[in-house]
Amino acid sequence: MNDTQPTGSSRRRFLKHSLICSAAAAGAGSLLPQLAGAAQPLGLRYPDSAVQVLDDSFLQLRLFNASVEKLADGLRWAEGPVWFGDSRYLLVSDIPNNRIMRWDEISQSLAVYRQPSNYANGLVRDTQGRLIACEGSTTQELGRRITRTEHDGRITVLADTFEGKRFNSPNDVVVKRDGSVWFTDPPFQTGNFYEGYKIEPELPHGVYRIDGETGQVTRVADDLGGPNGLCFSPDEKTLYIVEGRAKPNRLVWAYAVNDDGTLGQRRKHIEATDTGALDGIKCDEFGNLWCGWGSNGTPESEPEKLDGVRVFNTEGKAIGHITLPERCANLCFGGEKGNRLFMASSHAIYSIFVNARGATLV
Numbered sequence: 001m002n003d004t005q006p007t008g009s010s011r012r013r014f015l016k017h018s019l020i021c022s023a024a025a026a027g028a029g030s031l032l033p034q035l036a037g038a039a040q041p042l043g044l045r046y047p048d049s050a051v052q053v054l055d056d057s058f059l060q061l062r063l064f065n066a067s068v069e070k071l072a073d074g075l076r077w078a079e080g081p082v083w084f085g086d087s088r089y090l091l092v093s094d095i096p097n098n099r100i101m102r103w104d105e106i107s108q109s110l111a112v113y114r115q116p117s118n119y120a121n122g123l124v125r126d127t128q129g130r131l132i133a134c135e136g137s138t139t140q141e142l143g144r145r146i147t148r149t150e151h152d153g154r155i156t157v158l159a160d161t162f163e164g165k166r167f168n169s170p171n172d173v174v175v176k177r178d179g180s181v182w183f184t185d186p187p188f189q190t191g192n193f194y195e196g197y198k199i200e201p202e203l204p205h206g207v208y209r210i211d212g213e214t215g216q217v218t219r220v221a222d223d224l225g226g227p228n229g230l231c232f233s234p235d236e237k238t239l240y241i242v243e244g245r246a247k248p249n250r251l252v253w254a255y256a257v258n259d260d261g262t263l264g265q266r267r268k269h270i271e272a273t274d275t276g277a278l279d280g281i282k283c284d285e286f287g288n289l290w291c292g293w294g295s296n297g298t299p300e301s302e303p304e305k306l307d308g309v310r311v312f313n314t315e316g317k318a319i320g321h322i323t324l325p326e327r328c329a330n331l332c333f334g335g336e337k338g339n340r341l342f343m344a345s346s347h348a349i350y351s352i353f354v355n356a357r358g359a360t361l362v
Contacts, residue, residue: 039108039351041067042325050308050323051352057313058320061288066353068322071342072103072110077195078344080123080172080280082131083334090334092344093120095136095195103349105335110349118143119189119196122172122280122330127179127212132158134170137189137196146170146183146210158210159217165202169195172229172280172330176236177360179212180261182220184227186244207241209261220263224253229280229330232257234287234359240269242278242291250278250296252289252316269316275301276310280330280344284356287314290341294327303327309343324350333358 042050048067053059076096083090088105091113099115100123114120118135126132131149138144144167145160158181160167169189174182185206189196207221207230221227226245232238236257243251250272256264270289272278279292293310295301307327311320326346334340338357343350 039069039071041069042350043067048352052321052323053319054321055313055317055319058311061284061286061311061320061354061356063353063355068324068350068352071108071349071351072101073348074110075101075347075349077329078346078349079121079329080134081330081332081342081344081349082123082125083332083342084125084129085334085336085338086129088336090332090342090349091123091131092349093117093123093133095119095121095189100133118145119169121170121189122183124173124175126175126181127177132173132175132181134173134183136169136171137199139197139199143196144169146173146181158215159208162203162206162208162217162219168201168203168205171227174231176212176232181210181212182230182239183208183210184230184241186226186228188226188228188244205245207263211261218261220261221255229278229292231281231283231289232359233283234285239263240281240283240289242281244278249273250276252278252281252291252312270312272296276306279328282331282333283359284333285359286356287359288312288319288356290331292328292330292343293321307345309341322352 046065050068075094078092080093090103092101094101100113100117102113103110119137120133121136122134124132133147135143135145146158148156167185168187171184171186187201190199190201204222206219207227209218209220224243228242228244230241239255239257241253252270253266254269255266258264275296275298277294277296281291289312291310295303295306308324309322309328313319324345328343328345331343340353
């Protein structure tokens, strides 16, 4: 037994330590409910019934004990997610609200990153980690352009016209390893005051390339009805482009990418039959396409059976489907190891861990 009595200074140190521990415990106590409620699984049973296996090959991509989780909501039309791994946050466009939102992985919170955003749609990072944005619609001086946010916060306009005419509504964007920026320019945001302002389009539906060194803008395709999502194969020898207004069914075309930055021969890769509709797409490290999925809006369609993400193998065969309670417009891979799939889905952001990573980890 120690009969030594604490001195005045030791008592003060003890009280100070106790106060620090109490404050930390109180802080943790106030944070835990927030964290517990921020990423709630849609279902509690493993394997998650929302992850449907359409072909046995999908079992290699599915994680048995991973659930679809809802991360945040309160959006009107979520689009264009992009992951910033060095700072552990996700950016998502909320087009009708004219803002870009930021979901923080550490605090599990959603906040405004930029508002107004000039009705930004597709987002991506370039080879130097800077944000590239498709600014979709406005009749003002700003907007209908491709911009880059520099590391110091300045915004650089990469392109806003082609052959002297303003773009329609830049929609989705991808960056090649050589630094070139490729984007689609349908008229989707030009016909209403919900996602921008009504305008008369000046250019045909197009797909464009901005050279990474010279900044020169070239049109690489002008024969697609409503070009939408796009992404490169892992070796960047193929560019996949969604034809969002193809009839009778929406399509994904696979284009050969030439060394000079032009596109070569194309082949039909995916056809969205049975009233399905494609939007944003991403390629994983194995060459599979993960596609934002929903209905084409026809009266006979059943959105509750279609909404989510559909996965296709390298042959264009559907092998898996992730069911969501709302339509998924776009998606991206991210997380600490690149194996977390983030899904921007109408009003909310969802995620699930999978056994695959994105074709690019920028």
